[in-house]
Amino acid sequence: MTLALDALTILAVSSGAVFFLAGTVGLLRFPDALSRLHALTKADNLGLGLIVFGLLFQMKGPSAALKLVSVWLLALLAGATVAQLIAHAARPGEPRQ
Amino acid sequence: MASDLGLAVLILGVSVWTIAARDTFAAVVGFIAYGLLLALVWVRLAAPDVALTEAALGSGLTGGLLLSASTRLRRGEITAFGDKPPATSRLAAAVICIPVAAGVAEVVLLLPEPPPTLAASAAANMPSTGLGNPVTAVLMAYRAIDTLLEVVVVLIALLGVWSLASDRVWGGLPGLRYRPDPDSPLTFIAQLLVPVGILLGIHIFWIGSVAPGGEFQGATIIAAMWILTMLAGLADAPAVSRRGLRLLLVAGPAAFIAIGLLGFAMTGAFLGYPPDYAKLLILAIEVPLTLSIAGMLGLLVAGPPRRRMER
Amino acid sequence: MADFLLAAAGFVLATVALGLVRVLWGPGEVDRIMAAQLLGTGGIAALLLWGEAMNLAAAVDVALTLALLAAFISVAFVKASTRSEADEA
Numbered sequence: 185m186t187l188a189l190d191a192l193t194i195l196a197v198s199s200g201a202v203f204f205l206a207g208t209v210g211l212l213r214f215p216d217a218l219s220r221l222h223a224l225t226k227a228d229n230l231g232l233g234l235i236v237f238g239l240l241f242q243m244k245g246p247s248a249a250l251k252l253v254s255v256w257l258l259a260l261l262a263g264a265t266v267a268q269l270i271a272h273a274a275r276p277g278e279p280r281q
Numbered sequence: 282m283a284s285d286l287g288l289a290v291l292i293l294g295v296s297v298w299t300i301a302a303r304d305t306f307a308a309v310v311g312f313i314a315y316g317l318l319l320a321l322v323w324v325r326l327a328a329p330d331v332a333l334t335e336a337a338l339g340s341g342l343t344g345g346l347l348l349s350a351s352t353r354l355r356r357g358e359i360t361a362f363g364d365k366p367p368a369t370s371r372l373a374a375a376v377i378c379i380p381v382a383a384g385v386a387e388v389v390l391l392l393p394e395p396p397p398t399l400a401a402s403a404a405a406n407m408p409s410t411g412l413g414n415p416v417t418a419v420l421m422a423y424r425a426i427d428t429l430l431e432v433v434v435v436l437i438a439l440l441g442v443w444s445l446a447s448d449r450v451w452g453g454l455p456g457l458r459y460r461p462d463p464d465s466p467l468t469f470i471a472q473l474l475v476p477v478g479i480l481l482g483i484h485i486f487w488i489g490s491v492a493p494g495g496e497f498q499g500a501t502i503i504a505a506m507w508i509l510t511m512l513a514g515l516a517d518a519p520a521v522s523r524r525g526l527r528l529l530l531v532a533g534p535a536a537f538i539a540i541g542l543l544g545f546a547m548t549g550a551f552l553g554y555p556p557d558y559a560k561l562l563i564l565a566i567e568v569p570l571t572l573s574i575a576g577m578l579g580l581l582v583a584g585p586p587r588r589r590m591e592r
Numbered sequence: 593m594a595d596f597l598l599a600a601a602g603f604v605l606a607t608v609a610l611g612l613v614r615v616l617w618g619p620g621e622v623d624r625i626m627a628a629q630l631l632g633t634g635g636i637a638a639l640l641l642w643g644e645a646m647n648l649a650a651a652v653d654v655a656l657t658l659a660l661l662a663a664f665i666s667v668a669f670v671k672a673s674t675r676s677e678a679d680e681a
Contacts, residue, residue: 190593193593194593194596197596197597197600197641198600200600200604200637201600201603201604201607204603204604204607204608204634204637205603205607207607207611208607208608208610208611208614211610211611211614211615211626211630212610212611212614217620217622217623220623220626221622221626224611224626224629224630224633225629228629228630228633228634229633231604231633231637232633232636232637235600235604235637235640235641236640239640239641239644242593242644248649248652251652251656252640252652254656255636255640255652255655255656255659258477258656258659258660259632259633259636259659261473261474262470262474262632262659262660262662262663263629263632263633263663265466265469265470265473265663266466266470266629266662266663266666266667267629268466269465269466269467269470269666269667269670270622270625270626270629270666270670272465272466273622273625273670273673273674274622282598282602283602284598284599284601284602284603284605284606285602287602287605287606287609288605291605291609291612294613295612295616298616306621306624306672306673307616307618307621307624310616310624310625310627310628310669311616313627313628313665314612314616314627314628314631317628317631317632317635317658317662318631318635320635320654320658321605321635321638321639324639324642324643324648324651324654325642327646327648329648329650329651329653329654330650332654333650333653333654333657336654336657336658336661337657337661340661340665341661341664341665344665344668345664345665345668348668348669348672349672351672352672459671467667467670470663470667474660474663474664477660478660478664481656481657481660484653485653485657488653492649492650492653493650493653493654494650494653498657502657502660502661505660505661505664506660506664508664508668509664509667512667512668512671513667
């Protein structure tokens with residue numbers, strides 16, 4: 185049982201790390217600030233989600249697992265809304281809908 | 282471990298970049314990045330209390346302070362770009378700084394191994410304080426006088442900041458008025474994150490007695506949320522001459538000193554706690570102290586009064 | 593498992609380091625503002641992995657604090673960088 189859980193953790197954490205790499209590659213290669221912001225927010229948060237998912241299998245109780253998920257939710261919500269704010273700062277001339 | 286070495290190299294690189302950065306905003310970004318990386322290092326060294334303080338206070342709040350300073354300096358910055366200090370003063374700075382840095386490095390490298398430590402006796406005496414976290418035991422029981430003096434220093438610093446107000450706006454409202462924009466993502470962020478942040482701040486304060494945390498870290502998080510509310514325009518800074526505000530700021534240090542004097546009556550020493558009541562007394566200090574520190578830190582970032590109080 | 597988690601944390605930090613180089617190089621302030629988000633997300637990932645590998649339950653609390661503070665700092669960055677007359681009443 186623990187072997188299966190460990191395998192799931194390794195799989196999920198590895199894919200999460202790959203997404204972090206993808207986010208950085210986007211950061212390095214994309215031509216303008218908004219697409220870099222896009223790469224940073226989406227890829228890194230997805231990577232974080234996968235890592236949290238992988239770590240859930242290692243948690244010993246529901247409260248620890250819940251805390252881990254709440255970290256990810258907080259990071260996701262904060263990241264998504266802050267990205268909107270930064271994007272508007274990058275293009276101040278655009279009229280907001 | 283290779284990744285630890287990589288982290289150390291990264292921190293060195295960021296700090297060199299921060300010093301070499303040409304404009305103030307870039308330097309502040311570098312400083313904040315450096316602080317966040319340092320918090321990671323503290324966790325790697327299994328010191329979560331220090332990591333919490335570094336992330337919240339050393340990086341977050343100090344970063345906010347430096348940012349508001351950098352915006353004030355913006356106007357004069359363009360003209361200051363061309364000015365470079367003369368070669369002689371740069372040489373003098375090098376002559377002074379290099380031996381000092383070398384001396385500090387030598388002292389760190391020559392530290393005795395294993396380092397002298399009081400950790401064993403600190404842990405052994407913890408049951409008499411009723412606490413489960415040795416760091417909090419040191420801060421609030423063994424060296425409570427240091428904590429008291431730190432808080433008073435922050436209060437005096439705040440008074441110093443307030444004294445920078447011009448006569449016209451003396452006792453008025455700090456900072457600028459930010460206009461709230463109901464459609465802006467900033468309003469959404471403030472309405473979403475602030476309640477979560479306040480809960481987190483209270484949580485970190487409360488578990489400080491048995492796990493890493495404490496009143497300074499919790500208060501800093503609450504202060505950051507207050508500043509966020511002000512930045513979003515959802516609340517305005519209070520006038521610094523308001524009595525309620527001043528009572529709030531003084532409540533923490535006053536409670537600290539009062540309980541310290543009570544210690545004379547109960548144990549014959551300032552800030553002495555009788556073992557049965559230690560936890561209760563520490564709590565009685567910590568609750569008003571957290572509120573006061575949150576107020577002090579928030580007002581420090583808000584800055585000196587810039588607007589007059591409306592009658 | 594602990595070694596794997598430590599290695600994963602090191603890998604994530606390496607990607608953060610690469611991204612940081614690009615982000616601090618700028619030019620322009622918008623790129624630098626992203627440094628807070630980059631360090632925030634990457635730092636949280638590293639902290640959670642280290643917390644499990646080193647059996648340090650408090651690392652999750654530090655991660656929560658980091659998430660909140662990265663958002664706060666990003667907002668402060670944006671406000672500091674885009675000061676306009678419209679903000680001031």
